[in-house]
Amino acid sequence: MAGQTLLPAGDYRTTYAADTTVFPTTTSRNMMILGIVLICFAPYVLNEYSLSLLIQIGIFGIAALGLNIVVGFTGQISIGHAAFFGFGAFTSAYVSSKLHVPVFFAIPLSGVVTALVGLIFGLPAARLKGLYLAIATLAAQFILLDFFSRAEWFTGGSVPAHADAFSIFGKTLRGDRQYFY
Secondary structure (H helix, E strand, O other): OOOOOOOOOOOOOOOHHHHOOOOOOHHHHHHHHHHHHHHHOHHHHOOHHHHHHHHHHHHHHHHHHHHHHHHHHHOOOOOOHHHHHHHHHHHHHHHHHOOOOOHHHHHHHHHHHHHHHHHHHHHHHOOOOHHHHHHHHHHHHHHHHHHHHHOHHHHOOOOOOOOOOOEEOOEEOOOHHHHHO
C-alpha cells in the first residue's frame, strides 16, 4: 500500500545546501520534466478558457518569481515591485514594435533595461533599511506610475502599447497561443 512519495519520510536535512536543493528526489525531477513537456502542448489540447487561465498563471508566476528574488532571497521589502513589472512589460512592447526587435529577443532585453532602471532607484536606496527601504520602493512605484502617465510615446497613452506577434523559427503564433508561448 505504501508507494514511492515525492519526499521520503524521515528525510532530515542537516546543511543549508541540502535544504535549498530544488529537486530532492529523482521522482520530483522527472515529474517536473513531465509537467514542462505537458505544458508545451497545452495550447493544442486545452480550450480557450483553460488556456487563458494558464496565461494568467504564467504572467503572475513571473511577477511572483521576481518578488521572490527581492523578498525571499534578500529579506527586503518591496512595495514598488508592480511598477518594475509594468516597466518591463512596456519596454518589451516598445522594443518589439518601435525598434523592430523580434519578441523572442525583446523580452530578455526588457528585463535588462528594467534591471538598469531598478539600479537607478537601488543605488540611492542601498544604505536604507527596514521601513525606510520600503518607503523608497513605494516612491519608485509612484515615480514610475507618473512616468507611465506622462510618457505616451512609451506606453501608448490611451491606446496601450502593442507588441508584434511572437514568431519563432519562421512560425508566427496568433491569439491565445501567442500569449501563452
